[in-house]
Each structure stands twice: as structure tokens, then as C-alpha cells.
Amino acid sequence: MLQVLKLVRAETLRSLLLTVRYPLELVVGLGIMYSIFMGLFLGASALVRDPQVLSASLDGFVISYVMWFFVISAISRLAFQIQMEAQIGVLEQIVLNYPRLLLLLLVRSVVDFGGSLVVVAILLLSIMATTGKWLTVGAEHILPLLLLLVLTVAGIYGFGLIFAGMALVYKRIGQVGSIVQFAFFLLAYLPIEQLSTGARVLLYALPLTLGLRLIKLIAVQHGNVFSEGNLVLLLALALDSALYLLAGAAVFRLCERQARLDGRLGQY
Amino acid sequence: MVDKPPAFRLEGLTKTFYPLIPWHRHRAVRAVQGIDLAVPRGCIFSLLGPNGAGKTTTIKMIAGLVLPTAGHVSFYDEKGNELRTRPRLGAVLEGTRNLYWRLSPLENLQYFGELKGLPLAQIRREAQELLDMFGLADRARASTQTLSRGMQQKVAVAIALLGRPPVLLLDEPTLGLDVESSRAIQQRLRELVERAGCTIVLTTHQMELAARIADRIGIISHGKLIAQDSLANLMAFFRRQDYELQLPQAEWQRLRGEVSSFRFSEQQGSLDAEATVVFHLEKPADFYALSERLLAVRPQLSSLRQVTPSLEDIFLEITRHYGGGEPGGEVCSRC
Numbered sequence: 001m002l003q004v005l006k007l008v009r010a011e012t013l014r015s016l017l018l019t020v021r022y023p024l025e026l027v028v029g030l031g032i033m034y035s036i037f038m039g040l041f042l043g044a045s046a047l048v049r050d051p052q053v054l055s056a057s058l059d060g061f062v063i064s065y066v067m068w069f070f071v072i073s074a075i076s077r078l079a080f081q082i083q084m085e086a087q088i089g090v091l092e093q094i095v096l097n098y099p100r101l102l103l104l105l106l107v108r109s110v111v112d113f114g115g116s117l118v119v120v121a122i123l124l125l126s127i128m129a130t131t132g133k134w135l136t137v138g139a140e141h142i143l144p145l146l147l148l149l150v151l152t153v154a155g156i157y158g159f160g161l162i163f164a165g166m167a168l169v170y171k172r173i174g175q176v177g178s179i180v181q182f183a184f185f186l187l188a189y190l191p192i193e194q195l196s197t198g199a200r201v202l203l204y205a206l207p208l209t210l211g212l213r214l215i216k217l218i219a220v221q222h223g224n225v226f227s228e229g230n231l232v233l234l235l236a237l238a239l240d241s242a243l244y245l246l247a248g249a250a251v252f253r254l255c256e257r258q259a260r261l262d263g264r265l266g267q268y
Numbered sequence: 269m270v271d272k273p274p275a276f277r278l279e280g281l282t283k284t285f286y287p288l289i290p291w292h293r294h295r296a297v298r299a300v301q302g303i304d305l306a307v308p309r310g311c312i313f314s315l316l317g318p319n320g321a322g323k324t325t326t327i328k329m330i331a332g333l334v335l336p337t338a339g340h341v342s343f344y345d346e347k348g349n350e351l352r353t354r355p356r357l358g359a360v361l362e363g364t365r366n367l368y369w370r371l372s373p374l375e376n377l378q379y380f381g382e383l384k385g386l387p388l389a390q391i392r393r394e395a396q397e398l399l400d401m402f403g404l405a406d407r408a409r410a411s412t413q414t415l416s417r418g419m420q421q422k423v424a425v426a427i428a429l430l431g432r433p434p435v436l437l438l439d440e441p442t443l444g445l446d447v448e449s450s451r452a453i454q455q456r457l458r459e460l461v462e463r464a465g466c467t468i469v470l471t472t473h474q475m476e477l478a479a480r481i482a483d484r485i486g487i488i489s490h491g492k493l494i495a496q497d498s499l500a501n502l503m504a505f506f507r508r509q510d511y512e513l514q515l516p517q518a519e520w521q522r523l524r525g526e527v528s529s530f531r532f533s534e535q536q537g538s539l540d541a542e543a544t545v546v547f548h549l550e551k552p553a554d555f556y557a558l559s560e561r562l563l564a565v566r567p568q569l570s571s572l573r574q575v576t577p578s579l580e581d582i583f584l585e586i587t588r589h590y591g592g593g594e595p596g597g598e599v600c601s602r603c
Contacts, residue, residue: 003385006382006385007382007383009382010378010379010382010383013375013378013379014368014371014375014379017370017371017375018368018370018371021370021371021411022370088365088368088369089362089365089366090365090366090367090368092328092333092361092362092366093359093361093362093366093367093380093427094383095333096331096332096333096357096359096361097380097383097384098383098384099332099354104383169288257335260332260333260334260335261334261335262285262286262288263283263285263325263328263333263334265333265334266328266333266361266362
């Protein structure tokens with residue numbers, strides 16, 4: 001446990017230092033995310049002429065967008081880091097000094113999630129300040145919201161592990177990553193509730209969707225996630241995320257073994 | 269040295285790299301073929317071999333970065349008991365590429381020290397010590413990318429030495445270093461072996477470095493370990509059989525046909541009046557047979573001496589004559 005905490009400290013420091021040393025990436029990344037949102041917002045405003053309708057759906061719109069940011073972070077950053085570290089040659093040194101690569105990646109996910117929360121806070125503040133629509137959450141909803149966020153993001157990072165594993169073996173997976181990110185963007189905005197039961201079950205089994213629905217339940221509708229009707233959904237979300245984490249870990253281990261068999265850890 | 273328990277042992281270590289695409293399996297590359305080797309604890313073992321011989325793949329298999337196709341690596345404790353897990357290893361594998369260039373040397377040392385699980389106080393103490401040793405104390409907080417290649421190499425070696433690992437794997441550790449730094453590293457490695465009982469595997473193309481520092485030499489060619497012994501034994505083995513003859517060209521032409529049954533190499537330029545011929549005899553008794561021929565022909569010899577080969581001569585001789593041999597065709601093995 002102490003070793004894991006040391007690892008968290010080491011990874012946090014490394015992540016912070018590298019973020020500071022590559023400031024343009026952070027600033028441009030934030031700028032692009034903000035610009036995309038504004039593009040979507042202005043587009044939606046032009047389509048939906050009625051300000052009341054627009055205002056009513058804006059909360060959900062913002063939440064979907066912010067949750068999509070976590071998907072981008074989980075899928076691209078874990079895989080990109082592996083790809084970049086193989087490229088600069090440091091990956092082998094990391095594995096040599098800490099052979100439990102999966103655990104290291106899980107720690108990185110936690111650290112990355114922490115960093116993403118800060119970025120999301122900045123993004124959210126900018127968006128709310130621009131649109132003039134402020135999300136309000138009661139104090140009693142903060143803990144359930146955090147729980148939902150952690151559960152949802154855990155599943156997303158589990159899914160991200162699959163891409164990190166693929167990066168170990170196939171090295172360049174940028175195209176696949178981009179397509180998947182786009183698919184998740186569609187998922188974030190898809191009106192799943194209006195689809196057939198089969199489609200709903202299928203789509204809610206994917207990462208992000210069920211968590212997003214429950215987060216909106218609290219943040220937009222100010223509902224109770226622990227109520228009898230919603231508890232089943234909460235348990236389903238926990239199970240779904242656990243399965244994605246397990247599946248991601250299993251795929252990553254398989255890919256790691258394949259990379260070691262092929263001597264690909266140091267290749268790019 | 270021979271009686272020391274092994275730090276680790278390679279048994280039938282084999283690596284074949286298969287392409288990812290299944291129908292390209294015929295393009296598989298056999299990088300390492302059935303290496304058996306026991307490296308004694310507290311020794312510097314230098315692995316020599318031409319480019320593409322399989323040195324790096326072997327080192328990466330020892331490090332666990334590449335999984336063998338067959339065979340295995342086992343590590344032992346000081347009492348000679350086999351360890352269940354690989355002990356903490358230090359390594360320089362890709363030289364300057366083993367670092368985060370955007371972090372400073374101190375930050376790199378701190379990060380990798382924490383990955384190794386070392387206490388923060390120990391990391392700080394050892395990092396300062398290593399940076400002082402390599403003359404990098406005044407650049408400790410500079411971005412690694414602003415350092416010269418030699419300095420970056422020193423940082424990579426410092427990371428490997430951090431935590432005084434029981435086994436060190438160094439792939440060309442002194443590449444690009446100035447003489448002073450190279451000597452400092454050699455001295456440090458020797459100290460680690462003598463004071464801490466560390467075991468070091470070193471690959472290098474610098475024969476003088478291997479000759480100066482290594483207790484034992486292994487020569488690898490086409491993925492096979494074709495020789496392994498102490499430098500002294502390798503020298504003795506080859507010294508017994510190499511004899512250099514210097515004589516006028518005309519005399520050599522007269523003698524040549526008489527000694528054609530012996531294996532020899534001529535080292536002469538077309539304009540040289542003097543010929544230099546080195547006889548590579550199979551066994552000591554062959555020298556008497558050669559002497560008899562010489563006495564029969566009685567050429568005017570300028571000199572006749574037993575050659576004391578350099579490690580480079582031995583390396584070239586072994587790889588040239590035994591490199592393509594059958595697996596296990598070791599020229600000498602006294603491990």
C-alpha cells in the first residue's frame with residue numbers, strides 16, 4: 001500500500017512537471033475544447049430558436065460535453081503516454097524499475113483523473129461564464145455526484161486500458177482512438193431513452209452512457225440516485241464499470257505479454 | 269571466481285522474433301539460440317559480439333523486458349538459493365533515450381528512484397552523490413535536453429546505479445563519454461563489485477574497456493555464445509597457438525609452400541620488403557611440427573615470437589572462425 005502511495009506521489013510530480021514543461025499543450029487543449037463547445041452551443045442556438053427550450057436542455061448539454069472530456073482523457077492520454085514513452089525510449093526503463101505496468105497505469109489513471117478534474121473545472125467555469133447558465137447542485141447532491149463520477153470514470157478508464165494495451169503492441173493507434181472518441185461524442189448526446197428497449201440495454205452497457213444518465217438525474221433533475229428505482233441503475237453502473245475495468249486489465253495484460261514476446265516495449 | 273555462486277543463470281535461452289502477421293512467420297528472426305551461462309556473483313561479465321549478434325536481446329531477456337521463446341533465466345541469493353522473483357535490476361539499455369528529457373537530472377533520479385521503491389531520503393542522498401561523482405552537480409536542475417550527449421549518458425548511468433542494485437545490466441554504458449567520465453564510471457563499477465558484491469553484465473564495442481574492467485568475457489555471435497572465460501584464460505588459450513614470423517619477402521615465398529598445411533594469415537603490403545606471417549596453430553604440439561619445417565628449410569628469419577593477442581584479436585579470431593559454427597560450439601568454457 002505504501003508503495004502504491006509512493007507511486008501516486010511519483011506519478012503526480014512527474015505529471016505536474018511535464019504539464020508545466022509543455023504549457024502550450026495544456027493551453028491549446030483547453031482552447032480547442034472550449035472552442036468546440038462554443039461551436040456546438042452557437043450551432044444549437046441557431047437551430048433551437050426558443051430560448052426557454054435551449055435553456056432547459058443546456059444543463060444536460062454541458063454535462064454531456066464535460067463527461068466526454070473524461071472519455072478523451074482516458075482513451076487518448078493513457079495510450080498516448082505509452083506511445084510517447086516508447087518513442088522517447090523511456091518505457092523500458094520504467095518497466096525495468098517498476099515491472100507491474102498494469103498497476104502503474106491504474107495509478108496513472110487516478111492521477112490523470114485528478115488532473116482532469118482541475119481542467120474540467122476550468123472548462124466548466126469558462127463555459128458557464130460564457131453561456132450565462134450556471135449549474136447549481138445542492139450540498140446533499142455533492143457526494144452522490146462524486147460517487148457517480150468516480151464509478152463512471154472507472155469504467156471509462158477500464159475501456160482506456162484496452163487502447164493503452166493496443167498502443168503497446170501496435171504503437172500507432174491514433175486513428176482508431178479518434179474514431180472511438182467521435183463515437184463516444186455521439187453516445188454522449190444520443191437520446192437513448194427514446195430508443196427501443198433492446199437498443200437501450202445495449203447502449204447503457206457501454207461505458208459513459210449509464211453514468212451520464214445518472215449524473216444528469218442528480219445535476220439536472222435534482223433526483224435521488226439512492227431511491228428504490230434508481231438504486232438498481234446505480235448497481236448496474238458499478239457492475240458495468242467493474243467489468244470494463246476487469247476487461248481492460250485483462251486485455252492490457254495480454255497486450256503487455258505480447259509486447260514482451262515480440263520485444264516491442266522499446267520500439268515505436 | 270569460479271567457486272562463487274551464480275548471481276543468475278541462463279539455461280537454453282532462446283529467442284525467435286515472429287512477425288505480428290501470421291502468414292509472415294517464415295520471416296521469423298532467430299536472435300538468440302540456446303545460451304547456457306552462469307554469471308558468478310560479484311563479477312563483471314562483459315558480453316562482446318558484432319552488431320546484431322544478440323547481445324541486447326540477451327540482456328533484455330535477463331531484465332525481463334523480452335520474454336524468451338525457450339529456456340529461462342533464474343536468479344540466486346547470496347547463499348545460492350534460487351529466487352522466486354527477479355531482484356531489483358539497474359540497467360542502461362538505450363543510453364540517453366532512457367530519460368525524460370524535459371525533466372532535470374535530479375527530477376529523473378527522483379522519479380526512477382521512487383519507481384524503484386527507494387525511500388526519499390536515500391534517493392536524495394544517492395542522487396547528490398552520483399551527480400557529484402559525474403560532475404553534474406551544477407547541472408542538477410537544468411533540463412536534461414540542454415545537456416550534452418555525454419552528460420545525458422551519465423544521467424542514464426546514474427539512474428541505473430541508484431539504489432545499488434545487486435545486478436546491473438549495462439548496454440554500451442560509456443558510449444559518447446569523455447575519457448575522464450568513462451574512467452569514473454569504471455571506477456564506480458569496480459567499487460560496486462568489490463564493496464557491495466554487485467554483479468554487472470556489460471556489453472560494449474570498446475575492447476579496451478572490456479579488457480580493463482571485465483572479470484569474465486563472453487563472446488556471442490549469430491545468437492550463440494561461442495566463448496566464455498576469464499580474460500586471462502582467453503589470453504592464455506590464444507597465446508599458446510599464435511606465432512608471428514617476420515622474414516624477407518623472398519624468403520617467405522620460398523617457405524610458403526612448405527608450411528601450407530598450417531593455418532596462417534599474412535600481414536604484408538605489396539611494397540613491403542619484409543613479410544609478417546601469423547601462424548594459428550591448433551595445439552601446442554603443432555609448434556614442434558612447424559619448427560621442424562623451419563629447420564628443414566632454414567629461412568632467414570628476422571624474428572619469431574609468440575603472439576600475445578589483445579582482446580580485440582581474440583574477439584576477431586573467435587567470431588571469424590567459430591561464429592558460424594554449430595550451436596554449443598564453444599571454444600572454451602570454464603565458468
